[in-house]
Amino acid sequence: MSRHPLRLAILDAERVLSVAGVPSPRTDAELLAAHLLGVERTKLMMVPLVDPAVVEALNDLVRRRATRVPLQHLTGTSSIGDVSLAVGPGVFVPRPETELLLAWGLATLEGVDSPVVVDLCTGSGALALAVAKARPDAAVHAVERDSGALAWARRNADAQAQAGETPISLYSGDVADSMLLMEWEGLVDLVVCNPPYVPEGTPVPPEVRAHDPHDAVFGGRDGLDVVRHVVGCAARLLKPGGGVAVEHDDTHGGSVPALLTARKVLDSVQDHTDLAGRPRFATARRADLG
The missing domain is CATH 1.10.8 (Helicase, Ruva Protein; domain 3)
Structure with a gap:
């Protein structure tokens, strides 16, 4: 042969x-x-x-x-930071742009011992597991409302734990719930989130349109339906000095920072661009109001 x-x-x-x-x-x-x-x-x-x-x-x-079946569905894996994730139908495939948000989040944790971290809208568990891998001393909590995505997150969390890495805590929950993670109110060092943020009706590539879950991509007419709840949840959970980072659509370079600024307990609001120079994620700190 x-x-x-x-x-x-x-x-x-x-x-x-x-x-x-x-x-x-x-x-x-x-x-x-x-x-x-x-x-x-x-x-x-x-x-x-x-x-x-x-x-x-x-x-x-x-x-x-x-x-136009996604490459990651064919290989069965995606990656973020130092973590390889199992992905497939029913869960959002992490994008390279989110690495920048992860880097910002890890930088805010420098000098913080045993930090408490919350990943909202965790999907496959990408950000939560990447933070846990980089900071084994962290207590990482991840929230997802979709049962299909949560199953993928559990699969990835179990694999990381079986490999001897720091385990994370997974929750089935909705960022719109004002009681979500109430026991951690005012105790969190970092909140990260890659929520559904694409405005409804926006043209997207075939890989996204046909294979990513609709509710993991689109965030209502202006793309901010979920982001508004994320900002409120983060403001409630963060301790003074804690940071929040929220990924957003490239049309949200003004609107997401405005949502953060509107929360009196948040300050140091900034927007950040991706490698192509497009607005990509916004950050803020919990103020110490004395």
Whole structure:
């Protein structure tokens, strides 16, 4: 049985994905090949030849990716910080932009011993588990209202705990509930949240439209339905000096900071851009009102 050059199989995959309009055809082709072979993408050059079965399996994945099935659904994983997450149908796939929010949150915890952290709208558990991985001394609490997403978060939390990492506490709850996490009111060092924030009716890529849960993406007519509750919840939970970071739509560079500023107990309000220079997340601190 003759073996085939992997380089040519990847070039063919790139052409198929390019014709299908996939935004990063070369990257996706290489990531799918690396997934099949169980190697890092940077090590593909060390695999010059592959069996015909590998080429056929790659072609099958590429055909599915060409129909705009998310790459992460095909590989079964996504990542944030130093954490690899299981993802698939029924849960929002974390985006690279959220890494910037995570970095801000971890920076606010520097010098804080045994911090208390809350991740609202946790989805797959991404932010909560990334914080727990980076800060093993933290007590991390994660909240999700959707039962399907919560099942994915439990799966990821169990995997991290079984690997000997710091466990997190998961809650089924809604940020609109004024009693949510009442026992932690005024005791939290950091609140992070990547809520549904896309204004209803906004055009989104096929991967999002057909595969991400609608309620995990869209946040009402102006995109702020959930964000308003997140701001109120954070203002209630934070201790003096504690920080909150909320991801938002790129049309919310003024509106989300305004929501934070409107809360008298919050100060040091800032908006932050992503790597493309677009407004991406807003932050604030709980004031010490004496």
